[in-house]
Amino acid sequence: MKTKDIMARLQAKYPGENEYLQAVQEVLESIEEIYNQHPEFENAKIVERMVEPDRIFTFRVTWVDDRGEVQTNLGYRVQFNSAIGPYKGGLRFHRAVTPSMLKFLGFEQTFKNALTTLPMGGAKGGSDFDPKGKSDGEIMRFCQAFMYELWQCIGPDQDIPAGDVGVGGREIGYMYGMYKKLAREYNTGVLTGKGATWGGSILRPEATGFGALYFTQQLLHKHGQDIAGKRIAISGFGNVAWGACKKAVELGAKVVAISGPDGVCEIPDGITAEMIDYMPVMRLSNRDKVQDMADKFPGQAKFTAGKKAWSVKCDIALPCAFQNELSEADAKELKANGTWCCCEVSNMGCQPEAIHYFQHNGVYFAPGKAVNAGGVATSGLEMTQNAEHISWSGKEVDEKLHFIMESIHAQCVKYGTQPDGSVDYVKGANIAGFMKVATAMLEQGIV
Ligand code: 2IT
Numbered sequence: 417m418k419t420k421d422i423m424a425r426l427q428a429k430y431p432g433e434n435e436y437l438q439a440v441q442e443v444l445e446s447i448e449e450i451y452n453q454h455p456e457f458e459n460a461k462i463v464e465r466m467v468e469p470d471r472i473f474t475f476r477v478t479w480v481d482d483r484g485e486v487q488t489n490l491g492y493r494v495q496f497n498s499a500i501g502p503y504k505g506g507l508r509f510h511r512a513v514t515p516s517m518l519k520f521l522g523f524e525q526t527f528k529n530a531l532t533t534l535p536m537g538g539a540k541g542g543s544d545f546d547p548k549g550k551s552d553g554e555i556m557r558f559c560q561a562f563m564y565e566l567w568q569c570i571g572p573d574q575d576i577p578a579g580d581v582g583v584g585g586r587e588i589g590y591m592y593g594m595y596k597k598l599a600r601e602y603n604t605g606v607l608t609g610k611g612a613t614w615g616g617s618i619l620r621p622e623a624t625g626f627g628a629l630y631f632t633q634q635l636l637h638k639h640g641q642d643i644a645g646k647r648i649a650i651s652g653f654g655n656v657a658w659g660a661c662k663k664a665v666e667l668g669a670k671v672v673a674i675s676g677p678d679g680v681c682e683i684p685d686g687i688t689a690e691m692i693d694y695m696p697v698m699r700l701s702n703r704d705k706v707q708d709m710a711d712k713f714p715g716q717a718k719f720t721a722g723k724k725a726w727s728v729k730c731d732i733a734l735p736c737a738f739q740n741e742l743s744e745a746d747a748k749e750l751k752a753n754g755t756w757c758c759c760e761v762s763n764m765g766c767q768p769e770a771i772h773y774f775q776h777n778g779v780y781f782a783p784g785k786a787v788n789a790g791g792v793a794t795s796g797l798e799m800t801q802n803a804e805h806i807s808w809s810g811k812e813v814d815e816k817l818h819f820i821m822e823s824i825h826a827q828c829v830k831y832g833t834q835p836d837g838s839v840d841y842v843k844g845a846n847i848a849g850f851m852k853v854a855t856a857m858l859e860q861g862i863v
Contacts, residue, residue, distance in 0.1 A: 625659020627790015
């Protein structure tokens, strides 16, 4: 297989699906060498099969807003790959959602889920519904209308959605309520990220951020460093950024920036517990403004409009918001300001040129599919608890999450160690995930 040829074919077939093409290109470049050492992969056309989703559901979602006006959105579920388990992955509600975005996310999810050590295939879904400025009632009616279509496509052994950008505990609650009514079954295993009193795993809300910090700590330890005392810049202020802030502070680091679509909040003395508690309040308001933090904590947080978190001096950068949020120019600015580590927490948060710059300028870099896998891994733990009708304590879940993140780090080191002893975490994560999925596909025949 030649990455160039496959990419040329995909570009001709899916012109304009830029995020999808970007995600595929990165994985193919990483695995090309090892793939070509295995003629059995080529004979079974593993790559050609793996880059296409198994199926995509597209549906219209119609709901009524607070003014009584009828609104129409599009909903999707991309079931990407089920070689190692039922389809699993989040739902994204964001105005920019397209099939390309969900295909990239579903593709990434397939490899990420393979890294978690748990039996989960890859999927993603969502809608171009824009939560910004919506009331709680509007959010509820949209979630209900969305589930009215989605429920036929999902099931505990079939496909298990969860949250992503724009979908948190509140939205999962509204969707589960509707699912239960339609299916006439208390089938908790059909969604993850549920409330703790009705089948949700303790620590699922924190898990993506906590897991990312455990991974970052392991990467630092591998390189003779520790997170304590380090200055960290974080982008976003949603669920993932919130969990990352909590664990960073717990491990003794100082979070000196958070950001939003409107700009950055610089926090020279480090984020406090009160500020961290305010982050979910900001999210639930649907205002989408990080400036609210500076307004609430004047003197502690300084807001600058139009600037990114990457303009703030830090040791470690943690992108926690959206794909392609960190460009080559941002990477250069970070490096010039003394940053020496970037762990990508958002899915494909760094542009390819930024990753290339980090890797060739002495900045440790690890990709989202390894760093953020603690979220979906804890969803996998939630599925196990639901199947057994039990609930583990926070301590039990945290221990399992810790173990899983260690295993993901070890897989990256195993497959990503270069002849000079350095670790290419991008290669490591991609090859480890690929080998697991490809082997399962081979063993299950041509289907
Ligand atoms: O990108 C992700 O891994 C998620 N949004 C979480 C998916 C999940 O099923 O928990």
